[in-house]
Amino acid sequence: MKLVHNIFYLTFLILFSLLPGVSKAQLFTTQASANEKEIQEELKNDSAFIASLRDSLDNARLNEANTRMELENLRYSLLTADSVKRQEQKARIDSLRAFTVGVPVVVEEDTLFEFYSKRGGYSPQQRALMASSQILALSRKFNLNPDSVYIATTDNISDIMYENEVITSFTEQDALWAGMPQDSLAIKNMAMIVGELNKLKQEHSLWLLIRRICFLILVIAGQYALYRITKWLFRKLSRRIEGMKDTKLHPIMIQNYELLDTSKQVVLIEFLAKIGFYAVIAVQLLFTVPTIFYIFPPTKALAYILLGYIWTPVKGILVGIVDYIPDLITIIIICIAIRYLIKLFKYLCNEVATERLKIPGFYPDWALPTFNIIRFLLIAFMIAMIYPYLPGSDKGVFQGISVFVGLIISLGSSTVIGNVIAGWVITYMRPFKKGDRIKLNDTVGDIIEKTPLVTRIRTPKNEIVTMPNSFIMSSQSINYSRSANEFGLILHAEVTIGYDVPWRLVHRMLIDAALRTKGILHEPHPFVLETGLNDWYPVYQINAYTRDAQRMAAIYSDLFQNIQDRFNEEGVEIMSPTYIAARDGNPSTVVTDPMK
DSSP states (O other): OHHHHHHHHHHHHHHHHTSSOHHHHHHHHHHHHHHHHHHHHHHHHTHHHHHHHHHHHHHHHHHHHHHHHHHHHHHHHHHHHHHHHHHHHHHHHHHHHTTOOOEEEEETTEEEEEEOSOBTTBOHHHHHHHHHHHHHHHHTOTTOOGGGEEEEEETTEEEEEETTEEEEEEOHHHHHHHTSOHHHHHHHHHHHHHHHHHHHHHHTSHHHHHHHHHHHHHHHHHHHHHHHHHHHHHHHHHHHHHHGGGTTOOOEEETTEEEEOHHHHHHHHHHHHHHHHHHHHHHHHHHHHHHHHHHSGGGHHHHHHHHHHHHHHHHHHHHHHHHHHHHHHHHHHHHHHHHHHHHHHHHHHHHHHTTSSOBTTBOGGGHHHHHHHHHHHHHHHHHHHHGGGSTTTTSHHHHHHHHHHHHHHHHHOHHHHHHHHHHHHHHHHOSOOTTOEEEETTEEEEEEEEOSSEEEEEOTTOOEEEEEHHHHHTSOEEEHHHHHHHTOEEEEEEEEOOTTSOHHHHHHHHHHHHHHSTTBOSSSOOEEEEEEEOSSOEEEEEEEEESOGGGHHHHHHHHHHHHHHHHHHHTOOOOOOOOOOOTTTOOOSOOOOTTO
16 A cells, blocks of 8 residues: 555656645755655565565466466357357358348339338338438429438447438348448448439429420420411312312212212311321320429329320230231131132022023022022121121130020011011912012012011002011912913803803803903913702803913903903893792793704
8 A cells, every 4th residue: 555655656756746836856966865765765675565466467467467368269269159050041042042122222213222121110112212202302492412421330239310300221131131231232332322412412403494394495485386386287178178079079979879069078077087196196195294294303103104094005016916817817818719609609699690600400480599698607607607707706705695696586586587577488389589579468469579587579559568578488478470480371250140141141241352452462362160959040160271370450351341341242131030930830030042
């Protein structure tokens, strides 16, 4: 303790000697000389203590060296453990990197870097969002100096700073994911942030804003000029169209029907031109509006969205058209093949119809119906072949519509199908053809139209009767025209004359009346049949041949008139007397035949 006291005392004297003033120096000198002897004696007395103190100091130094050695060993072991742990983490990250997607930090559509790991309870998505928001907030500062960005490393975390604000931070985990040291990662990403800030500073500069405003005005002015030019061209086109009315346009005729006269054509063309005008304006706006949004960075994303609304459908249509070309070629080939096959059958059927080509057992009037059937079957076959190549044929909606249509046809067309089949059967049965005079049940008339569904008959009273083909199939028909053309149609009429008129005279009068009738053939010769000997009169039937079945009613009328005239010439009344005779000697009713 004395040694410590003496050391403290000497230190105090030295410090006191450093103070200014002569008196203090003299005082120090006097006091030092007075105590010099005392100190020397005390030092001698404490030499043993000093020696022991030196030994203690040497021991302390040795213990300190041992402690340092132990601490170094502990530090080495900790570093070794951290290195092993880092290697394990790196191996685990390498195994996850193949299927783990980083969260990008996107600023103004520029990807700067990516986050893979959490930090401080924030997910990679939240870290990326905060980093991009912080960079955008800095870019809006008027006095931004991107070169002031720096890196601050504390507690194994590298913070990228601007003044006192933390832009983002990188940890050892981020470095392991990036596959580089932490400081290198921080330097690399800081360079990306500085470059982005410089870019944003330029984009938000006042001069660039003025340029963008000028460009906006230029785009709007250009659009207005295009609108005025388009409108002027449309007006000029309208005048040209109006002038075509009396010069280049002619009425559009379908046979004898005037479908469109020149005035209607002008109205139609002007309507189409107006649609074209609005279409051109719409196309101009579709490109002008996205261009306006593209001028300013905050609305640039909206410009891409609007362009996507235009380009995506157009691209889809173009890609669909290109992809559909092979199927379209297949459809065209099938259609061309079926078309020429139909032409071949049409040519053959025309040859058969004109009897230039004769096929045994095949009638000429079968040619056209047969061609229609073959054409229908070929078209149906063509549709079945091209159906898989139609766009959207494999879609559920398309198939559902097809099933729905087929169901409607199958449920609602049983009668229609029946009539069509009956029409085909009637065609090949050949009971009549167009123009024939027929009798169908109680209807007599001429065939004026035969369709796959119905047959139309015009009666002698000009009544149009429509008969379903299925009804004709189940009814009895008489073809007068065919009988007249092939054998000669026999017209017959009956009269009843009393027994008091000789039958030979009646026969002669009826035949003479028939021969006087226009339309009755002389060969074969008319003949009379007696069809009954009734109680009061016999029945005479005159039969005469004709080739003109269409004039049956007129021929019958003339025949009846001639019969009356001929009987009047002979003085024979056309009447049927009633006789009451008693066999009590009255005269016989048998008359003398004047022809004998």
